[in-house]
Amino acid sequence: MGDTSALIGAVTAVTNPSMFQAGMDCIKAIATNPERVAKREHLDELLHIWTSPFPTVSLMNNRNSPLHRDNGGGYSYMDILLSVGDYRDGHFYVPGVGGDLSYCAGTVIGLCGRIVQHGATAVGERFVFAQYLRETVLKSLGIPDPDWVYIQDFENACTQ
Numbered sequence: 001m002g003d004t005s006a007l008i009g010a011v012t013a014v015t016n017p018s019m020f021q022a023g024m025d026c027i028k029a030i031a032t033n034p035e036r037v038a039k040r041e042h043l044d045e046l047l048h049i050w051t052s053p054f055p056t057v058s059l060m061n062n063r064n065s066p067l068h069r070d071n072g073g074g075y076s077y078m079d080i081l082l083s084v085g086d087y088r089d090g091h092f093y094v095p096g097v098g099g100d101l102s103y104c105a106g107t108v109i110g111l112c113g114r115i116v117q118h119g120a121t122a123v124g125e126r127f128v129f130a131q132y133l134r135e136t137v138l139k140s141l142g143i144p145d146p147d148w149v150y151i152q153d154f155e156n157a158c159t160q
Helices: 002-015 017-032 043-049 135-141 151-159
Strands: 056-061 065-068 079-094 099-102 108-111 118-132
Touching: 002 017, 002 079, 002 108, 002 118, 017 043, 017 135
Parallel strands: none
Antiparallel strands: 056 118, 065 118, 079 099, 079 108, 079 118
């Protein structure tokens, strides 16, 4: 999981540098102000092995997800989803931006989960590893919202 988180962080640093920086600022703020964390009994140990720029991780196992929008992130935040496992017929639905996408094992999806309605289905053993920023956490730590990402940002990243 550590290597995977680090890889997702590296991809985020290239594709969305502002979000990467906001996440890193959040991790640093937590490390320097541990008293701000409610459940911190293992915080020091976790921070020594944490490799992600995202302070929030959700793990979902074999869950088909109806169409929804996430309410924890800010409007300009991207959620990163990684799906792994031995499954078939995986579909990721984003009706507002094109409908039905293939969602096979190893797929990484970045989307503004608060804005873009999305859902997923699959048959078999599936594990989804979601990493994201929580708006309330950034606000409480005084970290500004990351900038929006534009298509030009991806074009610029590819030409550098």
